[in-house]
Amino acid sequence: IGFSSFSQKKIWNETEKEKTERMAWWTEARFGMFIHWGLYAQPARHEWVKKRERISDKDYQKYFDVFNPDLFNPREWAKKAKAAGMKYAVITTKHHEGFSMFNSDYSDYNITKTPYGKDILKEWVEAFRAEGLGIGFYYSLIDWHHPDFTIDSRHSIKANNKEEYEKLNKNRDMAVYRKYLKNQVKELLSNYGKVDLLWLDFSYPGEFGKGRDDWGSVELLKMVRKLQPKILVNDRLDLKEYAGGWDFTTPEQFKVEKWPEVDGKKVPWETCQTFSGSWGYYRDEHTWKDNKQLLTLLIESVSKGGNVLLNVGPTARGTFDYRADEALEGMGNWMKYNSGSIYSCTQAPDEFVTPDNSLLTYNPKTNRLYVHLLDYPIQNFLMKGMKGKIKYAQFLHDASEIKTGKTHGAWGKEKMKKEDVNLKLPVNKPNVEIPV
Numbered sequence: 539i540g541f542s543s544f545s546q547k548k549i550w551n552e553t554e555k556e557k558t559e560r561m562a563w564w565t566e567a568r569f570g571m572f573i574h575w576g577l578y579a580q581p582a583r584h585e586w587v588k589k590r591e592r593i594s595d596k597d598y599q600k601y602f603d604v605f606n607p608d609l610f611n612p613r614e615w616a617k618k619a620k621a622a623g624m625k626y627a628v629i630t631t632k633h634h635e636g637f638s639m640f641n642s643d644y645s646d647y648n649i650t651k652t653p654y655g656k657d658i659l660k661e662w663v664e665a666f667r668a669e670g671l672g673i674g675f676y677y678s679l680i681d682w683h684h685p686d687f688t689i690d691s692r693h694s695i696k697a698n699n700k701e702e703y704e705k706l707n708k709n710r711d712m713a714v715y716r717k718y719l720k721n722q723v724k725e726l727l728s729n730y731g732k733v734d735l736l737w738l739d740f741s742y743p744g745e746f747g748k749g750r751d752d753w754g755s756v757e758l759l760k761m762v763r764k765l766q767p768k769i770l771v772n773d774r775l776d777l778k779e780y781a782g783g784w785d786f787t788t789p790e791q792f793k794v795e796k797w798p799e800v801d802g803k804k805v806p807w808e809t810c811q812t813f814s815g816s817w818g819y820y821r822d823e824h825t826w827k828d829n830k831q832l833l834t835l836l837i838e839s840v841s842k843g844g845n846v847l848l849n850v851g852p853t854a855r856g857t858f859d860y861r862a863d864e865a866l867e868g869m870g871n872w873m874k875y876n877s878g879s880i881y882s883c884t885q886a887p888d889e890f891v892t893p894d895n896s897l898l899t900y901n902p903k904t905n906r907l908y909v910h911l912l913d914y915p916i917q918n919f920l921m922k923g924m925k926g927k928i929k930y931a932q933f934l935h936d937a938s939e940i941k942t943g944k945t946h947g948a949w950g951k952e953k954m955k956k957e958d959v960n961l962k963l964p965v966n967k968p969n970v971e972i973p974v
């Protein structure tokens with residue numbers, strides 16, 4: 539569908555080795571915080587509340603008029619992210635509602651014009667950078683507030699045919715919007731120091747099959763690259779080429795079956811997920827992932843060579859929901875003992891057979907294999923085909939040795955082959971979270 543195509547050579551004259559080096563901090567980090575925060579935190583009914591409830595600009599204005607996160611403490615947020623084991627963070631600088639959480643010369647629909655009155659993004663960057671976290675900016679390509687943004691099925695108004703579509707957009711000039719988009723991205727990448735990651739969101743085929751280059755992607759990326767030469771860019775511009783259009787792919791709210799590939803080649807990837815069902819703060823949301831689900835998500839992603847970007851939707855006063863705090867603390871309790879099996883780890887070499895009900899990760903630098911038990915086996919844990927490949931086995935949380943040996947009785951002998959190794963685990967699991 540009319541996606542502009544170009545090779546990396548034209549935009550980013552970068553070798554695979556240079557790209558690997560540029561991405562190394564992110565690949566080793568494995569775990570980041572996503573933050574969805576904007577006017578939609580006021581109604582607290584999902585970040586798409588304006589579209590879902592078909593709220594007019596006029597009726598949505600009241601959220602702008604009262605926005606004043608008086609309890610916002612970015613350093614506290616950064617400490618919580620760090621304690622959870624997160625190494626970078628990506629915040630919505632502007633979501634689809636079109637409200638800029640930063641001071642912009644191109645739109646008065648921004649944070650400095652609300653009762654809050656200050657550049658909240660600047661405060662956030664300073665705090666997260668002070669805690670040593672990577673800085674990522676989410677910027678929505680979609681803008682429900684800008685008078686020149688093309689209206690289509692992403693809006694409350696659905697055009698049912700080409701005529702209606704053209705009538706709806708008669709006074710809208712996407713070339714004007716493209717310029718606005720480029721100017722705001724330029725502000726973001728010029729006014730806040732080094733930005734490590736640009737998380738653009740999202741592209742879709744033009745209505746009625748009309749392919750379009752909505753965002754001026756090639757020119758936009760050339761500018762991005764010029765302003766922030768080391769920055770990472772995700773895959774949600776309307777450019778399909780891995781080599782040039784983007785650095786990592788972003789499977790959202792689902793678990794990949796295997797390491798994603800493009801043209802038969804494994805590509806960097808990061809799954810973005812919510813603790814609950816909503817990205818923005820949703821007060822009455824009751825479906826929250828539990829600690830084991832979250833930990834398994836993180837381990838499973840790393841076991842397939844990927845990252846996890848886990849989302850918090852702060853309240854309109856600038857606090858984290860108590861359930862988000864609990865989820866972050868739960869992950870931090872596990873990461874305190876086990877981050878060694880996450881940071882700088884990746885998919886284990888194919889020679890290692892993943893035992894039942896467990897997940898493997900592997901650190902290629904240290905040649906350490908990490909076995910994550912998703913529940914606790916009774917005494918014997920068979921690792922098939924590992925004879926001669928395990929020098930020493932230990933529990934990660936206290937480094938106590940795990941002995942190897944034969945399995946018990948006739949059944950065990952029959953089960954265990956000569957090329958297998960059996961880990962003799964204590965009957966009661968160590969006093970830490972499952973996964974162990």
Ligand code: FHN
Pocket residue numbers: 585586739740790810817
């Ligand atoms: O529509 C957005 C959604 O609100 C949220 O920001 C997610 C996060 O990846 N991205 C879009 C849906 O894919």
